Amino acid sequence: MKQLLASFLVVFLLALPGAAQAGSVTLKGSDTMVILGQRWAEEFMKKNADTKLQVTGGGSGTGISALINGTTDICMSSRPMKEAEREKLRSRSKTPGTEIAVAKDGVTFYLHEKNPLSSLTLEQLKGIYLGDLTNWKEVGGPDAPIIVYSRENSSGTYVFVKDNLLGGEDYSSRAQTLPGTAAVVNAISKEKNGIGYGGAAYAKGIKExxxxxxxxxxxxxxxxxxxxxxxxxxxxxFYLRTPPTGEAKAFIDFVLSPDGQQIVTKVGYFPVK
Structure with a gap:
Protein backbone atom coordinates (compact mmCIF):
# COMPACT_ATOMS: atom_id res chain seq x y z
CA MET A 1 0.00 0.00 0.00
CA LYS A 2 2.82 2.41 0.89
CA GLN A 3 4.50 1.80 -2.52
CA LEU A 4 1.21 2.37 -4.36
CA LEU A 5 0.67 5.60 -2.44
CA ALA A 6 4.17 6.87 -3.31
CA SER A 7 3.70 6.15 -7.01
CA PHE A 8 0.28 7.84 -6.95
CA LEU A 9 1.74 10.94 -5.32
CA VAL A 10 4.36 11.36 -8.07
CA VAL A 11 1.75 11.13 -10.81
CA PHE A 12 -0.67 13.41 -8.96
CA LEU A 13 1.91 16.01 -8.01
CA LEU A 14 3.17 16.35 -11.58
CA ALA A 15 -0.01 18.25 -12.34
CA LEU A 16 0.26 20.67 -9.42
CA PRO A 17 1.60 24.19 -10.05
CA GLY A 18 3.58 26.42 -7.73
CA ALA A 19 6.31 26.08 -5.16
CA ALA A 20 6.58 23.54 -2.40
CA GLN A 21 4.42 23.51 0.73
CA ALA A 22 5.68 22.49 4.16
CA GLY A 23 7.03 18.93 4.07
CA SER A 24 7.38 18.94 0.29
CA VAL A 25 10.13 19.62 -2.26
CA THR A 26 9.64 20.88 -5.82
CA LEU A 27 11.93 20.02 -8.74
CA LYS A 28 11.53 21.77 -12.08
CA GLY A 29 13.52 22.08 -15.30
CA SER A 30 15.31 19.85 -17.76
CA ASP A 31 13.12 17.56 -19.87
CA THR A 32 16.21 15.38 -20.27
CA MET A 33 16.11 14.79 -16.51
CA VAL A 34 12.35 14.47 -15.94
CA ILE A 35 12.19 10.67 -16.10
CA LEU A 36 15.25 10.41 -13.86
CA GLY A 37 13.76 12.90 -11.41
CA GLN A 38 10.50 10.94 -11.30
CA ARG A 39 12.30 7.67 -10.56
CA TRP A 40 14.33 9.28 -7.78
CA ALA A 41 11.15 10.80 -6.34
CA GLU A 42 9.24 7.51 -6.44
CA GLU A 43 11.96 5.58 -4.64
CA PHE A 44 12.61 8.31 -2.08
CA MET A 45 8.93 8.62 -1.16
CA LYS A 46 8.62 4.87 -0.65
CA LYS A 47 11.06 5.26 2.26
CA ASN A 48 9.99 8.75 3.32
CA ALA A 49 6.20 8.84 3.21
CA ASP A 50 6.00 12.20 5.03
CA THR A 51 7.86 14.01 2.23
CA LYS A 52 6.08 14.86 -1.01
CA LEU A 53 8.11 15.48 -4.16
CA GLN A 54 6.76 17.45 -7.13
CA VAL A 55 8.65 16.89 -10.41
CA THR A 56 7.94 18.93 -13.57
CA GLY A 57 9.81 19.62 -16.81
CA GLY A 58 9.68 22.53 -19.22
CA GLY A 59 13.39 22.80 -20.02
CA SER A 60 16.53 23.82 -18.14
CA GLY A 61 15.96 27.51 -18.84
CA THR A 62 12.46 27.27 -17.40
CA GLY A 63 13.81 25.58 -14.28
CA ILE A 64 16.53 28.19 -13.82
CA SER A 65 13.97 30.99 -14.15
CA ALA A 66 11.79 29.26 -11.55
CA LEU A 67 14.77 29.00 -9.20
CA ILE A 68 15.55 32.70 -9.64
CA ASN A 69 11.90 33.63 -9.09
CA GLY A 70 11.57 31.42 -6.02
CA THR A 71 8.93 29.09 -7.45
CA THR A 72 10.93 25.87 -7.21
CA ASP A 73 13.23 24.43 -4.56
CA ILE A 74 15.49 22.53 -6.94
CA CYS A 75 16.22 23.30 -10.57
CA MET A 76 17.11 20.34 -12.80
CA SER A 77 19.47 21.49 -15.55
CA SER A 78 21.31 19.68 -18.35
CA ARG A 79 23.69 22.63 -18.72
CA PRO A 80 25.64 24.88 -16.35
CA MET A 81 23.99 28.12 -15.32
CA LYS A 82 25.15 31.14 -17.32
CA GLU A 83 26.86 34.02 -15.54
CA ALA A 84 23.94 36.33 -16.36
CA GLU A 85 21.57 33.83 -14.68
CA ARG A 86 23.83 33.64 -11.63
CA GLU A 87 23.80 37.44 -11.41
CA LYS A 88 19.98 37.46 -11.45
CA LEU A 89 19.97 34.86 -8.69
CA ARG A 90 22.41 36.93 -6.63
CA SER A 91 20.26 40.01 -7.15
CA ARG A 92 17.04 38.24 -6.09
CA SER A 93 18.30 35.90 -3.37
CA LYS A 94 21.58 37.51 -2.26
CA THR A 95 23.29 34.18 -2.96
CA PRO A 96 25.30 32.74 -5.87
CA GLY A 97 23.37 29.49 -5.67
CA THR A 98 24.55 25.92 -5.11
CA GLU A 99 25.48 23.59 -7.99
CA ILE A 100 25.45 19.80 -7.55
CA ALA A 101 26.33 17.36 -10.34
CA VAL A 102 23.97 14.38 -9.95
CA ALA A 103 24.52 12.30 -13.13
CA LYS A 104 26.44 12.19 -16.41
CA ASP A 105 25.07 12.10 -19.96
CA GLY A 106 26.29 12.17 -23.52
CA VAL A 107 24.29 14.26 -25.99
CA THR A 108 23.39 11.70 -28.64
CA PHE A 109 22.38 12.23 -32.26
CA TYR A 110 19.61 9.97 -33.52
CA LEU A 111 18.99 8.52 -36.97
CA HIS A 112 16.19 6.35 -38.32
CA GLU A 113 17.13 2.69 -37.99
CA LYS A 114 17.16 2.31 -41.79
CA ASN A 115 19.66 5.12 -42.34
CA PRO A 116 22.85 3.36 -43.54
CA LEU A 117 25.20 5.81 -41.81
CA SER A 118 26.67 4.84 -38.44
CA SER A 119 28.90 7.84 -37.70
CA LEU A 120 29.56 11.47 -38.60
CA THR A 121 32.29 13.92 -37.65
CA LEU A 122 31.57 16.91 -35.45
CA GLU A 123 32.16 19.16 -38.47
CA GLN A 124 29.57 17.25 -40.49
CA LEU A 125 27.04 17.52 -37.67
CA LYS A 126 27.79 21.22 -37.37
CA GLY A 127 27.26 21.66 -41.12
CA ILE A 128 23.91 19.88 -40.93
CA TYR A 129 22.64 21.97 -38.03
CA LEU A 130 23.89 25.25 -39.49
CA GLY A 131 22.16 24.41 -42.77
CA ASP A 132 25.36 24.16 -44.85
CA LEU A 133 24.72 20.45 -45.56
CA THR A 134 21.19 19.62 -46.69
CA ASN A 135 21.42 16.26 -48.48
CA TRP A 136 22.55 12.94 -46.99
CA LYS A 137 24.74 12.28 -50.05
CA GLU A 138 26.98 15.16 -48.91
CA VAL A 139 28.03 13.08 -45.89
CA GLY A 140 28.20 9.67 -47.56
CA GLY A 141 24.54 8.71 -47.30
CA PRO A 142 21.70 8.31 -49.82
CA ASP A 143 20.52 11.04 -52.19
CA ALA A 144 17.76 12.39 -49.93
CA PRO A 145 17.08 15.65 -48.10
CA ILE A 146 18.20 15.84 -44.46
CA ILE A 147 15.21 16.50 -42.20
CA VAL A 148 16.60 18.31 -39.16
CA TYR A 149 14.94 18.20 -35.74
CA SER A 150 15.95 20.33 -32.77
CA ARG A 151 14.75 21.28 -29.29
CA GLU A 152 13.13 24.53 -28.16
CA ASN A 153 15.47 27.30 -27.01
CA SER A 154 14.51 26.86 -23.32
CA SER A 155 16.13 23.41 -23.46
CA GLY A 156 19.53 22.94 -21.84
CA THR A 157 20.36 20.40 -24.53
CA TYR A 158 19.59 23.02 -27.21
CA VAL A 159 22.01 25.41 -25.50
CA PHE A 160 24.65 22.71 -25.01
CA VAL A 161 24.61 21.80 -28.72
CA LYS A 162 24.66 25.47 -29.76
CA ASP A 163 27.63 26.24 -27.51
CA ASN A 164 29.65 23.03 -27.89
CA LEU A 165 28.90 21.95 -31.46
CA LEU A 166 27.83 25.09 -33.34
CA GLY A 167 30.33 27.40 -31.70
CA GLY A 168 27.57 29.74 -30.60
CA GLU A 169 26.14 30.18 -34.11
CA ASP A 170 22.40 30.02 -34.73
CA TYR A 171 20.66 26.84 -35.81
CA SER A 172 19.52 26.51 -39.40
CA SER A 173 16.07 27.95 -40.12
CA ARG A 174 15.30 24.51 -41.61
CA ALA A 175 15.51 22.86 -38.19
CA GLN A 176 12.10 21.81 -36.89
CA THR A 177 11.66 22.59 -33.19
CA LEU A 178 10.04 19.95 -30.99
CA PRO A 179 8.96 20.32 -27.36
CA GLY A 180 10.92 17.48 -25.76
CA THR A 181 13.46 14.71 -26.35
CA ALA A 182 10.72 12.07 -26.46
CA ALA A 183 9.07 14.02 -29.29
CA VAL A 184 12.38 14.11 -31.19
CA VAL A 185 12.82 10.36 -30.81
CA ASN A 186 9.24 9.76 -31.99
CA ALA A 187 9.76 11.99 -35.04
CA ILE A 188 12.99 10.23 -36.03
CA SER A 189 11.38 6.80 -35.68
CA LYS A 190 8.84 7.85 -38.33
CA GLU A 191 11.08 9.92 -40.65
CA LYS A 192 13.75 7.84 -42.43
CA ASN A 193 15.66 10.96 -43.52
CA GLY A 194 15.56 12.62 -40.12
CA ILE A 195 18.26 13.52 -37.60
CA GLY A 196 17.75 14.75 -34.05
CA TYR A 197 19.48 14.85 -30.68
CA GLY A 198 18.90 14.39 -26.98
CA GLY A 199 20.02 12.45 -23.94
CA ALA A 200 21.47 8.97 -24.24
CA ALA A 201 18.67 7.51 -22.11
CA TYR A 202 16.04 8.37 -24.73
CA ALA A 203 17.65 6.53 -27.67
CA LYS A 204 15.12 3.71 -27.94
CA GLY A 205 13.82 2.27 -31.22
CA ILE A 206 16.22 4.36 -33.32
CA LYS A 207 19.92 4.39 -34.19
CA GLU A 208 22.50 6.17 -32.04
CA PHE A 238 20.69 20.23 -9.49
CA TYR A 239 20.72 23.94 -8.63
CA LEU A 240 19.46 25.41 -5.36
CA ARG A 241 19.41 28.95 -4.02
CA THR A 242 21.31 27.91 -0.88
CA PRO A 243 23.07 24.76 0.34
CA PRO A 244 20.37 22.11 0.87
CA THR A 245 18.80 21.54 4.27
CA GLY A 246 15.92 19.49 5.64
CA GLU A 247 13.89 17.43 3.16
CA ALA A 248 15.85 18.77 0.17
CA LYS A 249 19.16 17.66 1.70
CA ALA A 250 17.75 14.24 2.59
CA PHE A 251 16.55 13.82 -1.00
CA ILE A 252 19.86 14.93 -2.54
CA ASP A 253 21.79 12.67 -0.16
CA PHE A 254 19.64 9.81 -1.49
CA VAL A 255 20.24 10.86 -5.12
CA LEU A 256 24.02 10.76 -4.58
CA SER A 257 23.93 7.52 -2.57
CA PRO A 258 24.70 4.12 -4.16
CA ASP A 259 20.95 3.41 -4.39
CA GLY A 260 20.27 6.77 -6.05
CA GLN A 261 23.12 6.38 -8.50
CA GLN A 262 21.92 2.88 -9.34
CA ILE A 263 18.67 4.48 -10.51
CA VAL A 264 20.76 6.69 -12.83
CA THR A 265 22.12 3.56 -14.49
CA LYS A 266 18.71 1.89 -14.69
CA VAL A 267 17.18 4.92 -16.42
CA GLY A 268 20.01 4.94 -18.97
CA TYR A 269 22.33 7.71 -17.80
CA PHE A 270 25.67 7.41 -16.07
CA PRO A 271 26.60 7.82 -12.39
CA VAL A 272 28.79 10.64 -11.08
CA LYS A 273 30.28 8.28 -8.49
Whole structure:
Protein backbone atom coordinates (compact mmCIF):
# COMPACT_ATOMS: atom_id res chain seq x y z
CA MET A 1 0.00 0.00 0.00
CA LYS A 2 2.82 2.41 0.89
CA GLN A 3 4.50 1.80 -2.52
CA LEU A 4 1.21 2.37 -4.36
CA LEU A 5 0.67 5.60 -2.44
CA ALA A 6 4.17 6.87 -3.31
CA SER A 7 3.70 6.15 -7.01
CA PHE A 8 0.28 7.84 -6.95
CA LEU A 9 1.74 10.94 -5.32
CA VAL A 10 4.36 11.36 -8.07
CA VAL A 11 1.75 11.13 -10.81
CA PHE A 12 -0.67 13.41 -8.96
CA LEU A 13 1.91 16.01 -8.01
CA LEU A 14 3.17 16.35 -11.58
CA ALA A 15 -0.01 18.25 -12.34
CA LEU A 16 0.26 20.67 -9.42
CA PRO A 17 1.60 24.19 -10.05
CA GLY A 18 3.58 26.42 -7.73
CA ALA A 19 6.31 26.08 -5.16
CA ALA A 20 6.58 23.54 -2.40
CA GLN A 21 4.42 23.51 0.73
CA ALA A 22 5.68 22.49 4.16
CA GLY A 23 7.03 18.93 4.07
CA SER A 24 7.38 18.94 0.29
CA VAL A 25 10.13 19.62 -2.26
CA THR A 26 9.64 20.88 -5.82
CA LEU A 27 11.93 20.02 -8.74
CA LYS A 28 11.53 21.77 -12.08
CA GLY A 29 13.52 22.08 -15.30
CA SER A 30 15.31 19.85 -17.76
CA ASP A 31 13.12 17.56 -19.87
CA THR A 32 16.21 15.38 -20.27
CA MET A 33 16.11 14.79 -16.51
CA VAL A 34 12.35 14.47 -15.94
CA ILE A 35 12.19 10.67 -16.10
CA LEU A 36 15.25 10.41 -13.86
CA GLY A 37 13.76 12.90 -11.41
CA GLN A 38 10.50 10.94 -11.30
CA ARG A 39 12.30 7.67 -10.56
CA TRP A 40 14.33 9.28 -7.78
CA ALA A 41 11.15 10.80 -6.34
CA GLU A 42 9.24 7.51 -6.44
CA GLU A 43 11.96 5.58 -4.64
CA PHE A 44 12.61 8.31 -2.08
CA MET A 45 8.93 8.62 -1.16
CA LYS A 46 8.62 4.87 -0.65
CA LYS A 47 11.06 5.26 2.26
CA ASN A 48 9.99 8.75 3.32
CA ALA A 49 6.20 8.84 3.21
CA ASP A 50 6.00 12.20 5.03
CA THR A 51 7.86 14.01 2.23
CA LYS A 52 6.08 14.86 -1.01
CA LEU A 53 8.11 15.48 -4.16
CA GLN A 54 6.76 17.45 -7.13
CA VAL A 55 8.65 16.89 -10.41
CA THR A 56 7.94 18.93 -13.57
CA GLY A 57 9.81 19.62 -16.81
CA GLY A 58 9.68 22.53 -19.22
CA GLY A 59 13.39 22.80 -20.02
CA SER A 60 16.53 23.82 -18.14
CA GLY A 61 15.96 27.51 -18.84
CA THR A 62 12.46 27.27 -17.40
CA GLY A 63 13.81 25.58 -14.28
CA ILE A 64 16.53 28.19 -13.82
CA SER A 65 13.97 30.99 -14.15
CA ALA A 66 11.79 29.26 -11.55
CA LEU A 67 14.77 29.00 -9.20
CA ILE A 68 15.55 32.70 -9.64
CA ASN A 69 11.90 33.63 -9.09
CA GLY A 70 11.57 31.42 -6.02
CA THR A 71 8.93 29.09 -7.45
CA THR A 72 10.93 25.87 -7.21
CA ASP A 73 13.23 24.43 -4.56
CA ILE A 74 15.49 22.53 -6.94
CA CYS A 75 16.22 23.30 -10.57
CA MET A 76 17.11 20.34 -12.80
CA SER A 77 19.47 21.49 -15.55
CA SER A 78 21.31 19.68 -18.35
CA ARG A 79 23.69 22.63 -18.72
CA PRO A 80 25.64 24.88 -16.35
CA MET A 81 23.99 28.12 -15.32
CA LYS A 82 25.15 31.14 -17.32
CA GLU A 83 26.86 34.02 -15.54
CA ALA A 84 23.94 36.33 -16.36
CA GLU A 85 21.57 33.83 -14.68
CA ARG A 86 23.83 33.64 -11.63
CA GLU A 87 23.80 37.44 -11.41
CA LYS A 88 19.98 37.46 -11.45
CA LEU A 89 19.97 34.86 -8.69
CA ARG A 90 22.41 36.93 -6.63
CA SER A 91 20.26 40.01 -7.15
CA ARG A 92 17.04 38.24 -6.09
CA SER A 93 18.30 35.90 -3.37
CA LYS A 94 21.58 37.51 -2.26
CA THR A 95 23.29 34.18 -2.96
CA PRO A 96 25.30 32.74 -5.87
CA GLY A 97 23.37 29.49 -5.67
CA THR A 98 24.55 25.92 -5.11
CA GLU A 99 25.48 23.59 -7.99
CA ILE A 100 25.45 19.80 -7.55
CA ALA A 101 26.33 17.36 -10.34
CA VAL A 102 23.97 14.38 -9.95
CA ALA A 103 24.52 12.30 -13.13
CA LYS A 104 26.44 12.19 -16.41
CA ASP A 105 25.07 12.10 -19.96
CA GLY A 106 26.29 12.17 -23.52
CA VAL A 107 24.29 14.26 -25.99
CA THR A 108 23.39 11.70 -28.64
CA PHE A 109 22.38 12.23 -32.26
CA TYR A 110 19.61 9.97 -33.52
CA LEU A 111 18.99 8.52 -36.97
CA HIS A 112 16.19 6.35 -38.32
CA GLU A 113 17.13 2.69 -37.99
CA LYS A 114 17.16 2.31 -41.79
CA ASN A 115 19.66 5.12 -42.34
CA PRO A 116 22.85 3.36 -43.54
CA LEU A 117 25.20 5.81 -41.81
CA SER A 118 26.67 4.84 -38.44
CA SER A 119 28.90 7.84 -37.70
CA LEU A 120 29.56 11.47 -38.60
CA THR A 121 32.29 13.92 -37.65
CA LEU A 122 31.57 16.91 -35.45
CA GLU A 123 32.16 19.16 -38.47
CA GLN A 124 29.57 17.25 -40.49
CA LEU A 125 27.04 17.52 -37.67
CA LYS A 126 27.79 21.22 -37.37
CA GLY A 127 27.26 21.66 -41.12
CA ILE A 128 23.91 19.88 -40.93
CA TYR A 129 22.64 21.97 -38.03
CA LEU A 130 23.89 25.25 -39.49
CA GLY A 131 22.16 24.41 -42.77
CA ASP A 132 25.36 24.16 -44.85
CA LEU A 133 24.72 20.45 -45.56
CA THR A 134 21.19 19.62 -46.69
CA ASN A 135 21.42 16.26 -48.48
CA TRP A 136 22.55 12.94 -46.99
CA LYS A 137 24.74 12.28 -50.05
CA GLU A 138 26.98 15.16 -48.91
CA VAL A 139 28.03 13.08 -45.89
CA GLY A 140 28.20 9.67 -47.56
CA GLY A 141 24.54 8.71 -47.30
CA PRO A 142 21.70 8.31 -49.82
CA ASP A 143 20.52 11.04 -52.19
CA ALA A 144 17.76 12.39 -49.93
CA PRO A 145 17.08 15.65 -48.10
CA ILE A 146 18.20 15.84 -44.46
CA ILE A 147 15.21 16.50 -42.20
CA VAL A 148 16.60 18.31 -39.16
CA TYR A 149 14.94 18.20 -35.74
CA SER A 150 15.95 20.33 -32.77
CA ARG A 151 14.75 21.28 -29.29
CA GLU A 152 13.13 24.53 -28.16
CA ASN A 153 15.47 27.30 -27.01
CA SER A 154 14.51 26.86 -23.32
CA SER A 155 16.13 23.41 -23.46
CA GLY A 156 19.53 22.94 -21.84
CA THR A 157 20.36 20.40 -24.53
CA TYR A 158 19.59 23.02 -27.21
CA VAL A 159 22.01 25.41 -25.50
CA PHE A 160 24.65 22.71 -25.01
CA VAL A 161 24.61 21.80 -28.72
CA LYS A 162 24.66 25.47 -29.76
CA ASP A 163 27.63 26.24 -27.51
CA ASN A 164 29.65 23.03 -27.89
CA LEU A 165 28.90 21.95 -31.46
CA LEU A 166 27.83 25.09 -33.34
CA GLY A 167 30.33 27.40 -31.70
CA GLY A 168 27.57 29.74 -30.60
CA GLU A 169 26.14 30.18 -34.11
CA ASP A 170 22.40 30.02 -34.73
CA TYR A 171 20.66 26.84 -35.81
CA SER A 172 19.52 26.51 -39.40
CA SER A 173 16.07 27.95 -40.12
CA ARG A 174 15.30 24.51 -41.61
CA ALA A 175 15.51 22.86 -38.19
CA GLN A 176 12.10 21.81 -36.89
CA THR A 177 11.66 22.59 -33.19
CA LEU A 178 10.04 19.95 -30.99
CA PRO A 179 8.96 20.32 -27.36
CA GLY A 180 10.92 17.48 -25.76
CA THR A 181 13.46 14.71 -26.35
CA ALA A 182 10.72 12.07 -26.46
CA ALA A 183 9.07 14.02 -29.29
CA VAL A 184 12.38 14.11 -31.19
CA VAL A 185 12.82 10.36 -30.81
CA ASN A 186 9.24 9.76 -31.99
CA ALA A 187 9.76 11.99 -35.04
CA ILE A 188 12.99 10.23 -36.03
CA SER A 189 11.38 6.80 -35.68
CA LYS A 190 8.84 7.85 -38.33
CA GLU A 191 11.08 9.92 -40.65
CA LYS A 192 13.75 7.84 -42.43
CA ASN A 193 15.66 10.96 -43.52
CA GLY A 194 15.56 12.62 -40.12
CA ILE A 195 18.26 13.52 -37.60
CA GLY A 196 17.75 14.75 -34.05
CA TYR A 197 19.48 14.85 -30.68
CA GLY A 198 18.90 14.39 -26.98
CA GLY A 199 20.02 12.45 -23.94
CA ALA A 200 21.47 8.97 -24.24
CA ALA A 201 18.67 7.51 -22.11
CA TYR A 202 16.04 8.37 -24.73
CA ALA A 203 17.65 6.53 -27.67
CA LYS A 204 15.12 3.71 -27.94
CA GLY A 205 13.82 2.27 -31.22
CA ILE A 206 16.22 4.36 -33.32
CA LYS A 207 19.92 4.39 -34.19
CA GLU A 208 22.50 6.17 -32.04
CA UNK A 209 25.07 7.97 -34.18
CA UNK A 210 28.74 7.57 -33.30
CA UNK A 211 31.15 10.51 -33.50
CA UNK A 212 33.94 9.97 -36.04
CA UNK A 213 37.36 11.24 -34.95
CA UNK A 214 40.05 10.31 -37.47
CA UNK A 215 39.76 6.58 -38.04
CA UNK A 216 37.93 6.01 -34.75
CA UNK A 217 34.15 5.95 -34.23
CA UNK A 218 33.27 6.93 -30.66
CA UNK A 219 29.94 5.67 -29.31
CA UNK A 220 28.01 7.36 -26.45
CA UNK A 221 28.79 4.35 -24.25
CA UNK A 222 29.17 4.13 -20.48
CA UNK A 223 32.98 4.02 -20.55
CA UNK A 224 33.33 6.77 -23.16
CA UNK A 225 30.97 9.14 -21.36
CA UNK A 226 32.34 8.52 -17.86
CA UNK A 227 35.91 9.02 -19.10
CA UNK A 228 35.01 12.09 -21.17
CA UNK A 229 36.29 10.45 -24.36
CA UNK A 230 32.91 10.92 -26.03
CA UNK A 231 33.21 14.55 -27.21
CA UNK A 232 29.66 15.58 -26.25
CA UNK A 233 29.75 14.29 -22.66
CA UNK A 234 28.21 16.50 -19.98
CA UNK A 235 27.12 16.63 -16.37
CA UNK A 236 23.47 16.88 -15.29
CA UNK A 237 22.87 19.28 -12.40
CA PHE A 238 20.69 20.23 -9.49
CA TYR A 239 20.72 23.94 -8.63
CA LEU A 240 19.46 25.41 -5.36
CA ARG A 241 19.41 28.95 -4.02
CA THR A 242 21.31 27.91 -0.88
CA PRO A 243 23.07 24.76 0.34
CA PRO A 244 20.37 22.11 0.87
CA THR A 245 18.80 21.54 4.27
CA GLY A 246 15.92 19.49 5.64
CA GLU A 247 13.89 17.43 3.16
CA ALA A 248 15.85 18.77 0.17
CA LYS A 249 19.16 17.66 1.70
CA ALA A 250 17.75 14.24 2.59
CA PHE A 251 16.55 13.82 -1.00
CA ILE A 252 19.86 14.93 -2.54
CA ASP A 253 21.79 12.67 -0.16
CA PHE A 254 19.64 9.81 -1.49
CA VAL A 255 20.24 10.86 -5.12
CA LEU A 256 24.02 10.76 -4.58
CA SER A 257 23.93 7.52 -2.57
CA PRO A 258 24.70 4.12 -4.16
CA ASP A 259 20.95 3.41 -4.39
CA GLY A 260 20.27 6.77 -6.05
CA GLN A 261 23.12 6.38 -8.50
CA GLN A 262 21.92 2.88 -9.34
CA ILE A 263 18.67 4.48 -10.51
CA VAL A 264 20.76 6.69 -12.83
CA THR A 265 22.12 3.56 -14.49
CA LYS A 266 18.71 1.89 -14.69
CA VAL A 267 17.18 4.92 -16.42
CA GLY A 268 20.01 4.94 -18.97
CA TYR A 269 22.33 7.71 -17.80
CA PHE A 270 25.67 7.41 -16.07
CA PRO A 271 26.60 7.82 -12.39
CA VAL A 272 28.79 10.64 -11.08
CA LYS A 273 30.28 8.28 -8.49
Missing amino acids: LKIKAGSEEIAPSTDNIKSGKYPLSRDLY
